Amino acid sequence: MAPDDRDDEACPPPAPLDWWQRGVIYQIYPRSFADSNGDGIGDLRGILTRLDYLRGAGDSLGVDAIWLSPFYRSPMVDFGYDVSDYTDVDPVFGTLAEFDELLAAAHLRDIKVIIDWVPNHTSDQHPWFLESRAGRDSPKRDWYVWRDPAPAGGPPNNWRSSFGGGADPAWTFDDATSQFYLTSFTPQQPDLNWDNPEVEAAMHDVLRFWLDRGVDGLRIDVVFKLAKDPQLRDNQPGRRHDQDWPAVHERVRRIRALVDEYEDRMIVGEVYLLDLQQLVSYVSSGDELHLAHNFVFVHLPWRASAMRESIGDFERLAGPSTWPAWFLENHDHSRVATRYAGSGGSGGRRTRVATMLVVTLKGTPFIFQGEELGLPDAEVPPDRVVDVDGRDPERAPIPWRRPSSAGPGAGFTTGEPWLPIVAGAERLCVEAQRDDPDSTLSFARRLLALRADRPALQGGSQRPLDAATDVFSFLREAGGRGERLLVALNFSSRRVRARVTLPEGLETRGTLVLSTHAAREPGPIDLRTLTLDPDEGVIVLLG
Ligand code: GLC
Ligand code: CA
Numbered sequence: 001m002a003p004d005d006r007d008d009e010a011c012p013p014p015a016p017l018d019w020w021q022r023g024v025i026y027q028i029y030p031r032s033f034a035d036s037n038g039d040g041i042g043d044l045r046g047i048l049t050r051l052d053y054l055r056g057a058g059d060s061l062g063v064d065a066i067w068l069s070p071f072y073r074s075p076m077v078d079f080g081y082d083v084s085d086y087t088d089v090d091p092v093f094g095t096l097a098e099f100d101e102l103l104a105a106a107h108l109r110d111i112k113v114i115i116d117w118v119p120n121h122t123s124d125q126h127p128w129f130l131e132s133r134a135g136r137d138s139p140k141r142d143w144y145v146w147r148d149p150a151p152a153g154g155p156p157n158n159w160r161s162s163f164g165g166g167a168d169p170a171w172t173f174d175d176a177t178s179q180f181y182l183t184s185f186t187p188q189q190p191d192l193n194w195d196n197p198e199v200e201a202a203m204h205d206v207l208r209f210w211l212d213r214g215v216d217g218l219r220i221d222v223v224f225k226l227a228k229d230p231q232l233r234d235n236q237p238g239r240r241h242d243q244d245w246p247a248v249h250e251r252v253r254r255i256r257a258l259v260d261e262y263e264d265r266m267i268v269g270e271v272y273l274l275d276l277q278q279l280v281s282y283v284s285s286g287d288e289l290h291l292a293h294n295f296v297f298v299h300l301p302w303r304a305s306a307m308r309e310s311i312g313d314f315e316r317l318a319g320p321s322t323w324p325a326w327f328l329e330n331h332d333h334s335r336v337a338t339r340y341a342g343s344g345g346s347g348g349r350r351t352r353v354a355t356m357l358v359v360t361l362k363g364t365p366f367i368f369q370g371e372e373l374g375l376p377d378a379e380v381p382p383d384r385v386v387d388v389d390g391r392d393p394e395r396a397p398i399p400w401r402r403p404s405s406a407g408p409g410a411g412f413t414t415g416e417p418w419l420p421i422v423a424g425a426e427r428l429c430v431e432a433q434r435d436d437p438d439s440t441l442s443f444a445r446r447l448l449a450l451r452a453d454r455p456a457l458q459g460g461s462q463r464p465l466d467a468a469t470d471v472f473s474f475l476r477e478a479g480g481r482g483e484r485l486l487v488a489l490n491f492s493s494r495r496v497r498a499r500v501t502l503p504e505g506l507e508t509r510g511t512l513v514l515s516t517h518a519a520r521e522p523g524p525i526d527l528r529t530l531t532l533d534p535d536e537g538v539i540v541l542l543g
Helices: 044-049 096-108 127-133 197-213 247-260 276-280 304-317 347-360 430-434 440-453
Strands: 025-028 065-068 085-089 112-117 171-174 179-182 217-220 266-271 291-294 364-368 461-465 471-478 483-490 509-515 523-526 537-542
Touching: 044 096, 065 217, 085 096, 085 197, 096 112, 096 197, 112 197, 197 247, 247 266, 276 291, 276 304, 304 461, 304 471, 304 483, 347 364, 347 440, 347 483, 347 537, 430 440, 440 509
Parallel strands: 025 065, 025 364, 065 112, 112 217, 217 266, 266 291
Antiparallel strands: 171 179, 461 471, 471 483, 483 537, 509 523, 509 537
């Protein structure tokens, strides 16, 4: 933490926060949110009809923005991350007119809309690629990364596909022209050649298309792959040549400059690099990404010390222009309730602790649809597996209603859902949780309302506190108003004395304003005697 954060009098008041700093961003995976026409697949109209759930009605969750995973035209080999037309909506999701309708309806409710931009690769059915593969002398040949086979006949180098655990080469052979093309993901997702300025210009046009339509931000898919070693040298043990190449930063800067021509827009990048220093380099200069998703955080063990250290490391590396972003669930990772299931059914309780952590840490919280319900991964029998990389379980549809009343589609669809509904939908569905004050959904609604209400949770400074081994605790303080909130999270499934040490001079008495455990009554507490239940997190207003 910067020393001057504590020194309110000497400092001018901090700059007002931007919308993407203040609020909570909710990720929607359109295929699995809500299906409006009974084909078993979620769509844009489904989202439109469920906006009350998100914001603007009495019992809304209260999110500030939505990030929509891809809805563009796509052969769906990677469920939309293989785009065949960047400027149209896939018929399975709806139409461009419906997108405009959704955007307008969201804006009416004060919901910002972030869309997913997939610039590293297209579908192999994209007209650009069809033209590129048509012949070695095609004018678009150089829009993709084509190379002759290695002298021995195999792929040009040792780069591996990100899917399949590193077993498969990142190269696909084209029989007609006898060359390989680079495919960092599936063979149906050829990598664009960002060394070619025509590619960059074409992708900038795509950005303008959506920014002109009024989207508020973009999530940039695998942004760290937008530059690779142009010499295509082999990856070495300490150095990868297939991603995070230095030229990536100037490319991101040009994207940012374009986005900055529009008012109040934001870019968040998927920087899937398991090194905080590298991650921070995409946000710290102030002219690249506004936010970067931190995957180190997603891979931590469920331990207070691991969280405390990693968050501390991030804070130390982050300069003043770095605004953090936090998430623990998305469409590519096992859900918290399953990933951190522990023993004795802690999973659901841990989702609440995780969400409390993400929403109260300094920075922008991202929550993934279903996290607010405490959903676990779905069980997907072998004959229903559809994803190329084992990610079906976390992508199961949202159960809106009790299967016993709404049928097997659980209110997600009147048809056959494209993926199985989670086990326990009867109890976990929105209908069952909405009016139950003890539910995870009710907890999430209170948590988001608290953040919206408390400047200290939005822009306040943050300092970690000493506490019991299993407890991660920190303070959020808003200079001007003197508002102080303490967060204490029990990462164990035992009852523990929190033993939080407050900084010199602070009152040990406060008011407990929220617990992850519905049974705990809000009210006055003394921190010296605070005991946390197994898998419990609390927020205490000090003073
Ligand atoms: C990102 C997306 C993932 C997709 C991949 C290839 O990692 O989050 O779902 O499969 O990029 O586009
Ligand atoms: Ca549908």
